[in-house]
Each structure stands twice: as structure tokens, then as C-alpha cells.
Amino acid sequence: MGITSIMELVIFIPLTFTVPLPTIEIWYFLIATIIIHVLYRLNVIYSYKFGDLSYVYPISRGGSSLLIAIISLLFLSSKINFFGFMGILIVCFGLFLISYSSKIKFNKPAFFLAISTALLITAYTLIDGVGVRKSENGFSYIYWLIALNGVPLLIISIFSKNGLRQKNTYTIKSGIAAGFFATLSYSIVVWSMQYIEIAYVSSIREVSIVFATIIGLIYLYEKNAFKRIIPSAIIVTGITLVYFQIL
Numbered sequence: 001m002g003i004t005s006i007m008e009l010v011i012f013i014p015l016t017f018t019v020p021l022p023t024i025e026i027w028y029f030l031i032a033t034i035i036i037h038v039l040y041r042l043n044v045i046y047s048y049k050f051g052d053l054s055y056v057y058p059i060s061r062g063g064s065s066l067l068i069a070i071i072s073l074l075f076l077s078s079k080i081n082f083f084g085f086m087g088i089l090i091v092c093f094g095l096f097l098i099s100y101s102s103k104i105k106f107n108k109p110a111f112f113l114a115i116s117t118a119l120l121i122t123a124y125t126l127i128d129g130v131g132v133r134k135s136e137n138g139f140s141y142i143y144w145l146i147a148l149n150g151v152p153l154l155i156i157s158i159f160s161k162n163g164l165r166q167k168n169t170y171t172i173k174s175g176i177a178a179g180f181f182a183t184l185s186y187s188i189v190v191w192s193m194q195y196i197e198i199a200y201v202s203s204i205r206e207v208s209i210v211f212a213t214i215i216g217l218i219y220l221y222e223k224n225a226f227k228r229i230i231p232s233a234i235i236v237t238g239i240t241l242v243y244f245q246i247l
Helices: 002-016 024-047 053-075 082-099 108-134 138-149 151-159 169-192 198-204 207-218 223-243
Strands: none
Touching (some): 002 169, 108 198, 207 223
């Protein structure tokens, strides 16, 4: 996470000089989302101490997509029609199905940490969606968001006893790769929310789990990947339904 934060600064600090400064109103959104992003990242790190990625991640992503859809309908006057909402529900069902296993006992700590992660994802997604729409320059919001996003966690990682002071070539390389792709992917997500309903963007981005399943099945030879084929097909079905509502 610390190396990812460095990548955010290196890539996006220079880009902030190419856009106008955000207005005071937009800075409220930026400060709020940066605080929530820090809590989210720390929550994710902590949750994986209690539960596997395949259990925690789908619950947190599925829960956030569902909450974002409901809040968007109730409070943001979003133009989500019946079939669009059904598509989101299908995506969420597929995500929850991936985390379910009859052979594994219910992991209470991991479950509640996954739910708290879902709440944090919901909060920062809605803030960023509204913030980028209110901004006079969408790229200004995105550049400043990503540039400042990693600063608090970078400071934490520097002072952590197991943080950046460890010399591990693999960690550095993977951190740089993760930092590049994480910043690029979320930048695209925030940019998309200017033009597509926030709830639709939130559900469509969960196609990443489908790609992870394919990679795990074909390239990593994971035995458990076979169990995710049907849930992945359900997710694709939901995303397809959502797609035809935004044409």
C-alpha cells in the first residue's frame, strides 16, 4: 500500500499542474473521500487477517454495489430503471455466491469486516461520483483525488515497523505494478461516473472478478476457480442487462 501511494504521487502530482485548482466546494468532497479512502484501505488490510480474499472481497464489493443502487434511487434521483436495478441485483447475487461455501464455517469477524468495507466503498464511491459531477473540470477532481489519496497511508507505512523499510524486491515490483493499475483503474471509474449512473458504474466494474476467475482457471490452475464459473456467468448476465440500459 505504501508503494502504491508513492506511485499515486509520482504519476498524478505532475498532472495537477495541467488542470485548474478545484473550488472550495469541491475541496470538501476531496477531503471527505481521502479520509474515507484511508479508512477503507486500512480496513481491507485488517480484514484479510481474519478471512480469505475469496470470502471478504466478494461480500464487500457485492454489498457496496447493492447499497449504492439503493441510496442512488432514494436520495440522488438517479435514472435507474427496473431492468437496470434487476441487473445490479443479479451482479450482487453472483458476487455473494462466489464467497459462499458449504464446507467453510461462517467467519463472523471476517464477515463484519467485509460489511464495514462495503459501507466505506459505498461512501467514497458516492462522494466521488457527486464530486466529479459538481466539478467544473472532471480531470481536476480526478488528478487531485488520486494525487492526495495515498499521502496518509504513505505516512503510516513509513512509520510502520513492517512498512517501507523492509527491502523486498518482489514487494517493490508488485507494489509498483499494483500502484500503476490501481490508480489507472479508479481514475477511469471516477471519469465514467460523469456520464453513467453511479450505481451502474459500481456494478459494471465488478467484471474484474470474472477476469480473476478466468486467470485463476487458465493460468494459475486453481482448483477452486471451477466453483466460480457459474457465479461469474451470473455476474456477466447482470452486467449485460445493465449495459443495455445505458445504450
